[in-house]
Amino acid sequence: MALRIDILTLFCEMFDGFLSASIVGRAVRNGLIEVHRTDIRQFATDTYGTVDDKPYGGGPGMVLMCRPVLDAVEAVRKQTEPQGKVILLTPQGRPLSQALVGELAGEQRLILLAGHYEGFDERIRTHLADMEVSIGDFVLSGGEVPAMVVIDAVTRLLPGALGKDESPVEESFADGLLEYPQYTRPQTFRGLSVPDVLLSGDHRRIADWRTEQARLRTAQRRPDMMARNRQRGDDRENEQTGASP
Ligand code: 9D3
Numbered sequence: 152m153a154l155r156i157d158i159l160t161l162f163c164e165m166f167d168g169f170l171s172a173s174i175v176g177r178a179v180r181n182g183l184i185e186v187h188r189t190d191i192r193q194f195a196t197d198t199y200g201t202v203d204d205k206p207y208g209g210g211p212g213m214v215l216m217c218r219p220v221l222d223a224v225e226a227v228r229k230q231t232e233p234q235g236k237v238i239l240l241t242p243q244g245r246p247l248s249q250a251l252v253g254e255l256a257g258e259q260r261l262i263l264l265a266g267h268y269e270g271f272d273e274r275i276r277t278h279l280a281d282m283e284v285s286i287g288d289f290v291l292s293g294g295e296v297p298a299m300v301v302i303d304a305v306t307r308l309l310p311g312a313l314g315k316d317e318s319p320v321e322e323s324f325a326d327g328l329l330e331y332p333q334y335t336r337p338q339t340f341r342g343l344s345v346p347d348v349l350l351s352g353d354h355r356r357i358a359d360w361r362t363e364q365a366r367l368r369t370a371q372r373r374p375d376m377m378a379r380n381r382q383r384g385d386d387r388e389n390e391q392t393g394a395s396p
Contacts, residue, residue: 153185154309155260157227157235158298159220161202161267163188165295169302174313178306186302189227194219203269217272220264224279227262235260236281238301239271240294244283247301251284255301256308263301265294327380329369331361 158166170179170186178184192200196218203213228234236258245251255261264271264280276283286297306312334345348360370377388394 152259153182154256154258154305155231155235156184156186156302157260157262158186158188158265159191159223159227159262160188160265160293160295160298161191162265162293162295163190166299169299174317175303175306178309178312181311183309183312184302184306187227187230189223191215191219191223194222194226213269215266215269215271215275217274220271220275221279224262224264231260233259235262237262237264237279239264239276239280239283240266240285240297240301241271241276241283242285242288242290244285247284247286247297247304249304252301252304253308256305261301261305263294263298265298267293267295327369327376327383328365329373329376331364331368 160166166186166188169175175184179186191202195202201216202219203215206212206214224237236255238255238261240263264275284297284301286300291297307317332346334349338345338350346360348356351357369380
């Protein structure tokens, strides 16, 4: 069964190229994912298509209204079973990680709700959303790009989404290390040569070199990942020895 993904947005057209190209495009064409876009503005109740209003209590900006968003979610939920998790893309959400991507890839249906420029009425969060997701601590114009990030990351975890030359192992995050340096022909380019070990044909030495490079690079660039790796190692040892955490 295909993973069904509903996108609720004010900018359906932003997804055009994304849904037709590359791995996601192929997953759509092969029926691995079934993506439906719904324009929240269709659920406005006035002739102007109003979906936002001024915040109670004053202040800058506008707020996405409950009514059109709730009606939009109800409408897509009626289209097909299962009900699906409603995921709100917001800067206050749970930070996206490979672990969260893995959780989402296990669902049968995702309903992604993207706002633009502005916040959601709090009652959308408290009464409609099953989860709020952020893609990081930087300010974007809306939840559309984050929705694409979620779809891209989830799709590549679905069985059959990757071709045989596209590695299915999420190497860098699966083993908690960044990737080792890679080279291809030519052997020398503008005086820059490929490390000798990679030309040695000694697979043991090559594997050791790559592990070492990955460790060095991760320690230098991502001390946070290194600290997590150490913690995981400690946890595993404690499990074996029965020591308390
Ligand atoms: C005035 C406070 N702003 C919060 C920083 C309001 C606001 C700005 C931008 C509310 C929403 C947005 C649009 N961003 C998203 O919808 C969004 C987002 C992001 O900006 N960064 C990282 N992840 C996400 S997920 C959705």
